[in-house]
Amino acid sequence: MAMFRAKKLDLGCYVNIGVIRDHTKRKVFEAAEPERQALRYMIRNTTLPQRTRAMAQLQLAQMHAYTRPTQIRNRCIMSGKTRGILRDFKMSRFQFRINALQGNIPGVKKASW
Amino acid sequence: MSIPRARLLDLMKARCQLFSTTFNPDGIRTGNKVLRQRLRGPALVQYYPGRLPGIKELRQAFASQGLDCIDEAEEDRLEHIEGLKARGKGAPKKKKGGDTAKGKKR
Numbered sequence: 001m002a003m004f005r006a007k008k009l010d011l012g013c014y015v016n017i018g019v020i021r022d023h024t025k026r027k028v029f030e031a032a033e034p035e036r037q038a039l040r041y042m043i044r045n046t047t048l049p050q051r052t053r054a055m056a057q058l059q060l061a062q063m064h065a066y067t068r069p070t071q072i073r074n075r076c077i078m079s080g081k082t083r084g085i086l087r088d089f090k091m092s093r094f095q096f097r098i099n100a101l102q103g104n105i106p107g108v109k110k111a112s113w
Numbered sequence: 114m115s116i117p118r119a120r121l122l123d124l125m126k127a128r129c130q131l132f133s134t135t136f137n138p139d140g141i142r143t144g145n146k147v148l149r150q151r152l153r154g155p156a157l158v159q160y161y162p163g164r165l166p167g168i169k170e171l172r173q174a175f176a177s178q179g180l181d182c183i184d185e186a187e188e189d190r191l192e193h194i195e196g197l198k199a200r201g202k203g204a205p206k207k208k209k210g211g212d213t214a215k216g217k218k219r
Contacts, residue, residue, distance in 0.1 A: 012162040023161050030154030037147055044144030072157060090160065 004028045004066055013077035025071045032067035036060065 004024045009015065011023055042048060042056035065071060074085045076092035084093040089105060100108045122138055129136040137143065166174070168184045175181070197203045 010164050012164045019161065026154075026157045026160060030158045033152050033154040037150065037152070041144045041147040044142060044147055046142045046144075069153065069157075074160065077161060 001064070001066060014080050016080045018082065019075055019077075019080045022073060022075055025066050028064070028066040029069055029072060032063065033069075036063065036067060 001024075004027070005020065006024070006027075009020075011019065013019065039056045039060040043053055043060065045053070073082055074087060074090065075082055076085055076095055077090045078095040078099070079092055081092040081095075085091065086093060086096050089096050089099075091099065096105070099105050101110065103109075125138060126136050128134075135143075135145070168182065169187075172182060172184065194203065
């Protein structure tokens with residue numbers, strides 16, 4: 001959502017709308033995480049009155065989608081792709097191959113046996 | 114010989130006091146699991162690399178020390194505008210004297 005987006009671009013990697021959106025979601029999630037955890041605690045605490053727990057459930061469900069951690073998806077920082085990402089290198093498999101063969105990734109070299 | 118449950122519970126209570134753990138013999142769900150979790154936000158936010166300072170920011174930062182450098186893109190832009198103005202194709206000058214005649218009057 002545009003209302004959460006930074007007024008000025010604050011990314012140094014490959015940028016497309018998907019990357020901007022994902023970055024925004026990460027920032028929104030970080031801001032809302034304590035509140036979410038508090039609500040989650042209330043929901044799971046069986047010693048609290050049932051009504052309080054139900055209210056907490058509702059409140060958690062009504063929070064904006066961008067505050068949800070499941071919305072976050074790792075993307076390739078070189079090409080913005082979402083699929084086939086190697087988590088250690090934050091790159092898609094093809095970008096990883098290109099950069100590894102060029103020697104841009106320290107400690108990575110092609111093996112053959 | 115069997116040991117009464119009350120006695121076992123007392124033992125458990127004493128153990129909890131000693132090792133400062135929560136005494137919860139019935140295994141009631143208190144949701145403490147959630148409170149024990151670490152916050153994931155700070156790590157998640159750092160995924161994408163931040164924007165590095167450009168030539169403009171560098172010039173601004175070092176201007177106070179009398180240092181300067183050439184911003185080629187900016188110079189190209191200014192040169193292009195000069196060319197447009199020389200050919201009479203530049204942007205019109207800004208209107209002077211307030212914004213009284215802005216838009217249609219109803």
